[in-house]
Amino acid sequence: MFRGQHSTVQRRGRPSYDMEDGDSAEAFRAFAAGVALQREDPSPLWVQLKNRIEHAILDGTLPENARLPSEQAMCSMFDLSRPVIRNALQALAGEGRVIKQPRKGMFVAPRAPELAFMTSALGVFDDLSAKGYKVTVKTYEFGLHPANEDERRVFKLPEGFQVIRALRVYHANETPLTHTLISLPAHRLPGFEKLDMEGRSIFGTIRELYGLTVARADRWLKGAIVPPEVAARMGVPPGGAMIAIESVAYDHDGNALEYYRAYYNSEVAPIHVAPTPH
Numbered sequence: 001m002f003r004g005q006h007s008t009v010q011r012r013g014r015p016s017y018d019m020e021d022g023d024s025a026e027a028f029r030a031f032a033a034g035v036a037l038q039r040e041d042p043s044p045l046w047v048q049l050k051n052r053i054e055h056a057i058l059d060g061t062l063p064e065n066a067r068l069p070s071e072q073a074m075c076s077m078f079d080l081s082r083p084v085i086r087n088a089l090q091a092l093a094g095e096g097r098v099i100k101q102p103r104k105g106m107f108v109a110p111r112a113p114e115l116a117f118m119t120s121a122l123g124v125f126d127d128l129s130a131k132g133y134k135v136t137v138k139t140y141e142f143g144l145h146p147a148n149e150d151e152r153r154v155f156k157l158p159e160g161f162q163v164i165r166a167l168r169v170y171h172a173n174e175t176p177l178t179h180t181l182i183s184l185p186a187h188r189l190p191g192f193e194k195l196d197m198e199g200r201s202i203f204g205t206i207r208e209l210y211g212l213t214v215a216r217a218d219r220w221l222k223g224a225i226v227p228p229e230v231a232a233r234m235g236v237p238p239g240g241a242m243i244a245i246e247s248v249a250y251d252h253d254g255n256a257l258e259y260y261r262a263y264y265n266s267e268v269a270p271i272h273v274a275p276t277p278h
Helices: 022-033 045-058 071-078 082-094 124-130 149-155 202-210 228-234
Strands: 098-101 105-108 135-146 162-172 175-185 216-225 241-250 256-264
Touching: 022 071, 045 082, 071 082, 082 098, 124 135, 124 202, 149 175, 149 256, 175 202, 175 228, 202 256
Parallel strands: none
Antiparallel strands: 098 105, 135 162, 162 175, 175 256, 216 241, 241 256
């Protein structure tokens, strides 16, 4: 090469962190400057680092979808060895706090949608729709049935009365969220069992056609092993656990209007409960 001539070196692979993610780099550098790990602490360094990064993600210091520095860059920032950095990142990835994208790097994971329907009178369909999610429903059963003992107790029905049952799987953004068996008092909803309810909100349709609305709902939760047929419809491995929900919704006169039993996949959307002081 002659004097005065300059060569341009083209870098291959991932773009420079500073060049590609200026805002992310600045935010992480500011966060790292305030991290002081205790080497004398009985807690391992990787656990301390993992906890500090997790806290920064939860409080918004490190925002969703922000790209993280490389392991090598973090080694310099925190004065730690590569295995320590790697263990911290693997733990965060295992908890869903960060995600690795091939050839792009490690990113702060977007938060899963939270549902507040446990503390409101809304059903899953209406709560998800109100939050802007695409809600789809697959109905496996819809029709009249003789009321069983639980349904007679909830709706205060005498022997021989019927209920309308709907067995449905609700999807949030095309991912199965709940497997729900819904019971309704047939004598209060004449002709409801003849409607085409595929993809429609049960509460919304009852409100529109019968003028009945829900004033409040009682719900009970417990952990439960998912039955094989439920696991198959939800697209999850058999034998796993989900949240089992039992719910009774009441109208403004205090009469039970809906009774459902559901399996809820909290891996798709955590349930948000916000108690109010009395």
